[in-house]
Amino acid sequence: MKKVLLMSFIMFLIVSVFVLPVQARTAFEIRGSDTQVNLTANLAEVFMEMNKDAVISVTGGGSGTGIAAIINNQVSLANSSREISAAELAQAQERGVEPVRIVIALDGLSVIVNEDNPLEELTVDQIGAIFRGEITNWAELGGNDQEISLYGRQSNSGTYVFFREYVVKADYSEDKMRMNGNAQIVEGVLNDKSAIGYVGVGYTAEDGKVRDGLKIVKVAKDADSPYVTPLDPTNVADGSYPVARPLHHYSNGLPEGMVREYIEFVLSEEGQQVAVDSGFYPITEEYREINRKNLAW
Incomplete structure (x- = not known):
């Protein structure tokens, strides 16, 4: 009986210390x-x-x-x-x-391509035309003669909705691959030299530097505006980066x-x-x- 009482007291202490x-x-x-x-x-x-x-x-x-x-x-x-x-x-x-x-x-929602892509900058209209499927080869923009691969998010994504409303301004091309997350888009672009995608700026860098194999495109509001990078906080804060x-x-x-x-x-x-x-x-x-x-x- 004493043994039972002792075990009950020990269990009470355990419950008191760990559960409560x-x-x-x-x-x-x-x-x-x-x-x-x-x-x-x-x-x-x-x-x-x-x-x-x-x-x-x-x-x-x-x-x-x-x-x-x-x-x-x-x-x-x-x-x-x-x-x-x-x-x-x-x-x-x-x-x-x-x-x-x-x-x-x-x-600063970032437009990314593979580092082997020679293009450095695009306008919002050009990016929209790419994701609408109106521009399908990088050569149309002065790049390599390669068919463009589109990487984007699924429809339950806020990034999918934001990019469609502010950049694509229409339905996405049916050729766009719909990835589950930003990390998957980054990996897709890293492994596809003809790729373009869009991800949150926080997914583009490691230890403060752009990930090896990745290039962040400078973006302009239109052909008469400056091309700016989302990596500069000032560009995001003052609205000069057009996809913030x-x-x-x-x-x-x-x-x-x-x-x-x-x-x-x-x-x-x-x-x-x-x-x-x-x-x-x-x-x-x-x-x-x-x-x-x-x-x-």
């Missing part, structure tokens, strides 16, 4: 944009190091997946590399969900509790430095004002 602290911790999930997965994982990691009682799960699946999850009230935050659409907003409101837009970083975009979290109503603390960290100087260290750029005063308004801070 876990139960007392605050867990929440962030789901969505593939472009933002690494960025958000880095932000979550630093925040959890600062807040030992926080447990944050970060998963991808695309911006559409994240927005659907916040509409269905399945997650605390959605990652999205595009703004929520009017139809999605209406659907959310029908379900009693009030999506709140929070801009967390800026991305904000990256978002969406919450259901105003964030509260640990989620609010996490958002405060993300928008702090330290959180914005994590964005820079992850290969992206800090938000400008324009987006800070949008956040202050949306968060009622």
Whole structure:
């Protein structure tokens, strides 16, 4: 009997030490944009190091997946590399969900080719014509006599939607390969000398240098504008790089509790430095004002 009581006491101690602290911790999930997965994982990691009682799960699946999850009230935050659409907003409101837009970083969406491609620069119109399937050989642009291979995202991707609306401005060519994520596009371009693709700027570099085998194309708004690189933060911040975009979290109503603390960290100087260290750029005063308004801070 004493042995049974002793074992019960030991089990109580084990439960008290190991289980109860876990139960007392605050867990929440962030789901969505593939472009933002690494960025958000880095932000979550630093925040959890600062807040030992926080447990944050970060998963991808695309911006559409994240927005659907916040509409269905399945997650605390959605990652999205595009703004929520009017139809999605209406659907959310029908379900009693009030999506709140929070801009967390800026991305210079990068057009990439294999380093063996001699082309250095393209206009937005030329890139759009390529992805519409109107320009099919690099020789038409002064490059090698090679049929162009198109690498892009699947339709649930916010990057897919953003690039279609702001660059392609029509339907994509049926010849475009639809990849699951940015990393797959990069690998495809690295292994295909005739390839062109588009990825978040944070996926183009390693240790601050453009990945070996990859070339980032300089882009101009039109033939009369300067060709600029997304690797310069100033070009993204002042809008001279024409394919820049904000990256978002969406919450259901105003964030509260640990989620609010996490958002405060993300928008702090330290959180914005994590964005820079992850290969992206800090938000400008324009987006800070949008956040202050949306968060009622």
